[in-house]
Amino acid sequence: MGLVERTQAALAGLFPEPASPAAPQTEEGCQGAASREAGVLVTDQARHGSHLDVLCRLDQVVEVARVLDREGYFLESISGVDWLDKGQFEVIYDYNRLDGEHCRVMVRTLTDRSDPAVPTIFGVFPAADWHERETFDFYGIHFQGHPNLTRILLPEDADFHPLRKDYMP
Numbered sequence: 001m002g003l004v005e006r007t008q009a010a011l012a013g014l015f016p017e018p019a020s021p022a023a024p025q026t027e028e029g030c031q032g033a034a035s036r037e038a039g040v041l042v043t044d045q046a047r048h049g050s051h052l053d054v055l056c057r058l059d060q061v062v063e064v065a066r067v068l069d070r071e072g073y074f075l076e077s078i079s080g081v082d083w084l085d086k087g088q089f090e091v092i093y094d095y096n097r098l099d100g101e102h103c104r105v106m107v108r109t110l111t112d113r114s115d116p117a118v119p120t121i122f123g124v125f126p127a128a129d130w131h132e133r134e135t136f137d138f139y140g141i142h143f144q145g146h147p148n149l150t151r152i153l154l155p156e157d158a159d160f161h162p163l164r165k166d167y168m169p
Contacts, residue, residue: 003101004051008040010067011052014060015039050094050106058118061109065093065121068105073097075121076104078131080139084165087113089141093121111141120146138163 001009015038038060041053056064065075076094083090093107111118120143121128132143133152140161143149151158160167 003097003103004042007068007071007073007103007105008042008052010071011040011054011064014056014063014067045104048106050104052103052105054105054107056107056109058109058111061091061093061107062119062121062124064107065124068095068107069124071097072099073103073105075125075127075131078128078135080135080141080163082113082139082163082165084113089113089116089139091118091135091141116141117144118142119144120149122146137161140164 036055038055038057041055043050043053045051054064073095074097076096078094079092081090081092088110089112091109091111095105095107097103109118116139118141120132122132122143122145128143129146129148130152132146133149135141136143136146136149137151137154137158138161150156154162162169
């Protein structure tokens, strides 16, 4: 069993049912994440940039991070997507493992745009500190439980989030 299959098996226990087929990684496909069931999909890494695509509920974000930590993954990045027309933010976590076999895992979760809050993974991956603060800075997504969720790139008194689609300078 290869690394992709081992990782998929380790994550599968978090999801009672298999995920529906993957949508193409286009703007339309990403918007389809809102209707996709939570679960783990094997993807074509050359086409999608990751070997596994995990869509999880907000209450699963930390447990998914724990599983990936136990499996030897490191956190590469955290970013956001503003789906203004759907009233949601998508938070995207990229995990990677480069020792021997290569496997990249993209984890996504959705949060309501009117009160965007996601549990912090700082307790599992301390490197999430700056990533979560940057995502907070640019999108206004609150990472609940983060020990120091303050501005990191914008001025402390900034009252805007420049990567929101409705932001007007």
